[in-house]
Amino acid sequence: LVSTNAGGTQVLRHGTMRALVAGLEAVLPDGSIYHGLTALKKDNRGYDLKQLLIGGEGTIGIVTGVTVKTVPALIDRCVIWAGLDSPEQAYDLLQFLSGRAGTNLEGFEILPESCAASVMTHIPDVRRPLEGRFAWYALAELVRDSADGPDVQALAERLMSDAMELGLARDAAISANEAQAENCWKIRDSIAEAERASGPALQHDISVPVEKMAAFITSASPEVEARFPGTAVAAFGHLGDGNVHFHVKAPLGETKAWMDAQAGSISALVYDLVAREGGSISAEHGIGQNKLAELARLSDPAHLLALRAIKTAFDPDNLFNPGKLVPLA
Ligand SMILES: Cc1cc2nc3c(=O)[nH]c(=O)nc-3n(C[C@H](O)[C@H](O)[C@H](O)COP(=O)(O)OP(=O)(O)OC[C@H]3O[C@@H](n4cnc5c(N)ncnc54)[C@H](O)[C@@H]3O)c2cc1C
Numbered sequence: 001l002v003s004t005n006a007g008g009t010q011v012l013r014h015g016t017m018r019a020l021v022a023g024l025e026a027v028l029p030d031g032s033i034y035h036g037l038t039a040l041k042k043d044n045r046g047y048d049l050k051q052l053l054i055g056g057e058g059t060i061g062i063v064t065g066v067t068v069k070t071v072p073a074l075i076d077r078c079v080i081w082a083g084l085d086s087p088e089q090a091y092d093l094l095q096f097l098s099g100r101a102g103t104n105l106e107g108f109e110i111l112p113e114s115c116a117a118s119v120m121t122h123i124p125d126v127r128r129p130l131e132g133r134f135a136w137y138a139l140a141e142l143v144r145d146s147a148d149g150p151d152v153q154a155l156a157e158r159l160m161s162d163a164m165e166l167g168l169a170r171d172a173a174i175s176a177n178e179a180q181a182e183n184c185w186k187i188r189d190s191i192a193e194a195e196r197a198s199g200p201a202l203q204h205d206i207s208v209p210v211e212k213m214a215a216f217i218t219s220a221s222p223e224v225e226a227r228f229p230g231t232a233v234a235a236f237g238h239l240g241d242g243n244v245h246f247h248v249k250a251p252l253g254e255t256k257a258w259m260d261a262q263a264g265s266i267s268a269l270v271y272d273l274v275a276r277e278g279g280s281i282s283a284e285h286g287i288g289q290n291k292l293a294e295l296a297r298l299s300d301p302a303h304l305l306a307l308r309a310i311k312t313a314f315d316p317d318n319l320f321n322p323g324k325l326v327p328l329a
Contacts, residue, residue: 132170
């Protein structure tokens with residue numbers, strides 16, 4: 001978790017591991033031990049070695065201990081499933097809900113109708129939360145973690161009634177029990193599996209500034225589809241984090257071999273569009289080996305200089321996870 005800087009659907013409220021690790025211990029390539037387990041709220045002794053190790057993909061140290069920040073257990077939660085016209089409307093709804101629910105808003109995810117349909121086709125035991133079909137859906141989770149917190153179901157009903165009056169959603173279902181909440185999450189969590197079952201697709205895990213993501217989806221999807229006729233983009237995921245999984249599906253009837261042959265040019269286009277918005281070619285999944293060339297192509301020289309200098313300073317003999325994360329000079 002630490003060396004991948006993992007995050008999930010609750011990053012909106014709690015952040016990734018970067019925000020949750022208070023201290024850590026690690027073995028460095030020269031065999032020395034970094035003793036940083038003590039959690040200090042303030043520590044201004046210069047470079048933060050802990051943050052270099054978080055998300056470092058094991059390239060400069062092996063994490064052997066960690067002090068994590070914990071949060072209160074949830075007492076109650078309520079899931080909103082909203083039918084929407086566009087990613088832009090989803091962003092407006094996100095702004096509204098986070099403004100009104102504050103820290104009671106724990107997650108905000110989006111998916112297009114094509115992903116919902118794919119889940120309904122390929123995944124057993126899920127049902128559509130709304131009768132109607134909409135171009136897009138948002139899943140928002142409201143939580144209560146203290147005795148004096150709000151009744152989240154009443155809050156969800158009030159907020160969505162106001163949101164619909166303001167034109168921020170076309171329709172909404174609000175979970176009345178845990179089974180209904182779970183059903184909504186199962187749809188969201190099954191998208192990757194359903195997409196795999198529906199044919200070859202090229203996956204990208206990208207981020208742009210949160211306020212730019214809706215426009216990015218709306219403009220980048222047709223651009224990619226026009227450049228590679230027959231492909232279909234399915235962008236879904238963590239709108240609240242400015243991070244979506246941007247899948248480009250092969251034309252109907254095409255094989256994985258077709259996808260593999262086109263992968264380099266399709267991904268280069270997607271990453272160029274991301275770079276144009278000042279975004280990241282890897283929001284969650286890291287660089288590893290697969291994205292090394294694109295990281296080298298699209299990073300500014302200062303970033304590459306820092307990556308290589310840090311790796312060399314800690315691991316001059318290239319012992320730890322060689323060939324990962326740091327593009328060769
Ligand atoms: C770069 C990356 C980012 C990911 N991000 C997410 C995410 O945001 N959300 C999510 O749900 N899943 C994510 N995953 C999926 C991954 O399965 C989870 O992060 C999971 O926590 C990995 O745990 P693991 O113990 O199985 O590690 P492994 O899959 O065994 O290792 C993952 C990486 O961490 C290194 N590593 C493992 N243990 C240590 C250690 N003790 N010290 C230093 N390095 C170590 C490995 O060398 C490898 O590079 C990510 C995976 C990777 C590789």
